Amino acid sequence: MDLTYTQEEESFRAGLREWLARTLPQLPARPDPLDWPGRRAYDMGWQRRLYDAGYAGLHWPVDAGGRGATPTQHLIFLEETEKAGAPYVGANFVGLLHAGPTIASEGTPGQRARWLPPVLRGDEVWCQGFSEPDAGSDLASLRTRAWRDGDDYVVSGSKIWTSHAEVADWCELLVRTTPVSEDVPKHRGITWLAMPMDAPGITVRPLRTLAGSTEFAEMFLDEVRVPVANRVGAENDGWRVTMVTLSYERGTAFVGEVVACRRVLGELAREARKNGRWDDAVLRRRLGRLGAEFGALWRLTQWNVSESQRAGTGVPGIGGSVFKLRYSHARQELYEAAGEVLGAGALDLDHEWTLDRLSSLSYTIAAGTSQIQQNIVAERILGLPKGR
């Protein structure tokens, strides 16, 4: 059990800190949350700076254009960028955190050469077309169909809750290539495609979230032609590929955010001391407890990173589900406490914590609901029987 960083890791950290201190003041002002083209430009501008400085795709393999950094270096990267208040991956989330890694691990050399560099350079944005109106938690029951016509798949159906669809260039799309029958259970017969978002037949209709912004959209697909060459993995083997994608999504996506939550907690305490709420022992103890909680979640992150480093896979293990379960609730508790600290101020939509409080409500839903995560933990870690 060792929590100290090596000389090499520390010098990596120092170099990064120095670069962040130099670079962050040069960034343009943050765009309005409702201005999607502006957000895309801002997020991809940040990605470009990372690319030019050699920090893009830090944890990606070298032959995929990344730096092949160890999971620990990646952890340091996420910790330091968050501490310095650097921009979040934002619109580049899907490309960088799961479509990219999936293509890196499952794609052909040609596919890697085509799709990975633009993600790292900040030229192309990806979105995730998994969920459908009738296939959310039960993702494998998806119905969007695709059939072969010469060198193309022809795709029809609809997707929902597609984040960043408004500004995406590509979509990691799950389609059904063989209908469900007695011989073909629903997990088979699914295929993973890279769909260009400018193909004819795609309609994107933004959905307003409870926070008032349009984070995600509905997508209607009407005989959209996707080249067979855009298929990642074999036909009907998409479920396995999807599991690779989801392990990335659950494993690394929240690391930087733990650091952010610890920072917000400190700010909450400062605010409470200033506005007199600190005298409330119940509230004070609640904040103290959250201190222990986020401290432990950071340690859990280090534990999981050490585990994947030892396994040499780089793919976060199933521990990601344990982390996500606890973290999503802790984050919601943090913003509930913020509501108590701020009092009437918490009802002001212009307060940055109010929007964060609203968005924290999605954490127990997106990327697999808490109920689904509990099923995963019970069945795959504890070995309890599948059932109702």
Next chain:
Amino acid sequence: MDFQLTEDQQALKSGVRELLEGRFGGEALRAAVGPGDASGSEVPSLDRNLWRELGDAGFFSLRVPEAQGGVGLALPEAVLAFEEAGRVLLPGPLVATFLAARDVAGAAQGVTVVTAPYGGLVPWLDAADVAQGDVSGAVPLRSVDPLTPLHRVSASTPSSAPSSREGSEGGAEADLLLAAEQLGSAARTCEMAVQYARERTQFGQPIGAFQAVKHLCAQMLVRAEVARVAVYAAAVTGDVLEIAGAKLLADEAAVRNARDCLQVHGGMGFTWEADVHLHLKRAWVRAGLGQSAARAEEELAAAL
């Protein structure tokens, strides 16, 4: 950074587990607890032979430097050993004897049994050879835990401010070792619940196939794992605040896991035969010893 257990640490952990399961397994635990009928208000006796065997195996001298005849290991190793002790509900004033191994003759060898007051309570006062700290006016309680006799001491030592906690009853190291025992218990009750949920059938299938049961079990695992990283990290850093957080989370994991385990066992869980109640009662006692949740939360808040 490699926060996983080293090979030596893994070997130590499984060595201690083997020793304890061989010497104080389920049978021994039940024998020590007795039948538990209403008349039986007997005070349990400390198994001196077991105590000496632990001493011979180096349990108490784990942190005593080799030059002084000890094993010369550090806090993380102590925590791993105490986690195993917590798993099997090893009875006795383990923490006080362990902490006295360097100063009190015979403690390291398991010949002298040492106790001390923590959080206003003294475990095993009558059975101990040495009581460290002020135990004057100690009043016996009829202890809820059949394997931990307790005395209460008046809070003459004022509950000290966070800064002077090192010098207060037990100190941070005692809290950490108690937290490690809680972790062992929390992980064990999770295993017990999962095992029972696989075996017990109702409505024609194992109860573990029902989601309501599954989710109880999943939350038990999450609690135990969060407590685990908190306790291990606190052992590595030795940081007083991190120890306060570890005690807080481990107390909660042990108590709530025992309660959920009891629930999963249904009516069987409410019986004296099922060991679940022993875990719950010991978890309450350990939460009462050392730093309370309220104090830990205040300390953590003060540091924000």
